[in-house]
Amino acid sequence: MSSLGNLDSSFADTATIVTGGAGGMGRAIALAFSAAGSSILVADVDDVGGRQTVDLVTGAGGKAIYQRTDVSRADEVAAMVAASVSNFGGLDYAINAAAIENEVDFLADLEDDNFDRIIAVNLRSVFLCMKHEIRAMLGAGKGGAIVHLAVSLVLPSRRQSIMRPLASASMQSAPGLSRHRCCSMPSRREAETHRRSQTGLACSADSADQMK
Numbered sequence: 531m532s533s534l535g536n537l538d539s540s541f542a543d544t545a546t547i548v549t550g551g552a553g554g555m556g557r558a559i560a561l562a563f564s565a566a567g568s569s570i571l572v573a574d575v576d577d578v579g580g581r582q583t584v585d586l587v588t589g590a591g592g593k594a595i596y597q598r599t600d601v602s603r604a605d606e607v608a609a610m611v612a613a614s615v616s617n618f619g620g621l622d623y624a625i626n627a628a629a630i631e632n633e634v635d636f637l638a639d640l641e642d643d644n645f646d647r648i649i650a651v652n653l654r655s656v657f658l659c660m661k662h663e664i665r666a667m668l669g670a671g672k673g674g675a676i677v678h679l680a681v682s683l684v685l686p687s688r689r690q691s692i693m694r695p696l697a698s699a700s701m702q703s704a705p706g707l708s709r710h711r712c713c714s715m716p717s718r719r720e721a722e723t724h725r726r727s728q729t730g731l732a733c734s735a736d737s738a739d740q741m742k
């Protein structure tokens with residue numbers, strides 16, 4: 531944990547959402563961002579783990595809240611972002627670490643519902659989270675940063691391609707979606723420049739157009 535805790539002190543007075551923050555990578559990231567001064571909204575469907583993460587953060591002197599959020603649900607993702615804005619005054623960073631794996635390993639054994647659920651949690655969530663996170667960041671006129679955790683883009687072996695097919699495929703689609711949208715996010719400096727120029731926009735015309 532401490533190796534992740536050496537983030538820059540510029541995270542002070544910022545707000546960070548960590549989906550999948552009830553455990554694993556998400557919890558480690560929540561603790562690291564908190565140690566660097568950011569206020570943390572832990573979002574997960576694991577209420578016990580999520581509250582444990584909050585206790586760990588607050589026990590270490592940080593500030594955190596838990597918001598139960600199924601990242602595949604649009605209404606819950608919107609409420610998650612709204613909770614960051616209402617509790618912390620905005621949203622500066624979003625770490626989207628929520629994910630699920632295949633329930634079975636062999637493609638031919640996958641149930642249709644399992645396929646739909648994995649796509650919803652690992653891919654649809656990327657769209658939903660980005661949509662609402664970007665809106666909050668641009669709305670504040672400050673810009674921000676969004677990070678998605680996924681598996682590597684290394685192509686699976688022939689055996690892996692039929693044995694561990696879906697979670698990997700769903701996550702490998704996410705970078706294409708996030709790269710397209712995140713490339714059009716203005717930097718903090720750009721956003722501030724535009725805010726000061728009183729254009730009423732938080733980003734350039736081109737990038738604003740791409741983000742619609």
Ligand SMILES: NC(=O)c1ccc[n+]([C@@H]2O[C@H](COP(=O)([O-])OP(=O)(O)OC[C@H]3O[C@@H](n4cnc5c(N)ncnc54)[C@H](O)[C@@H]3O)[C@@H](O)[C@H]2O)c1
Binds near residue numbers: 575651
């Ligand atoms: N653990 C690693 O070493 C590692 C390495 C590289 C990449 N990753 C990637 O990082 C991400 C997280 O990995 P992890 O090991 O921390 O996984 P994990 O299973 O420990 O944690 C995932 C979290 O997501 C939550 N979650 C599941 N469904 C959800 C939903 N619908 N809404 C909200 N939360 C939900 C779970 O409750 C859990 O807390 C994955 O995308 C994984 O591929 C992990």
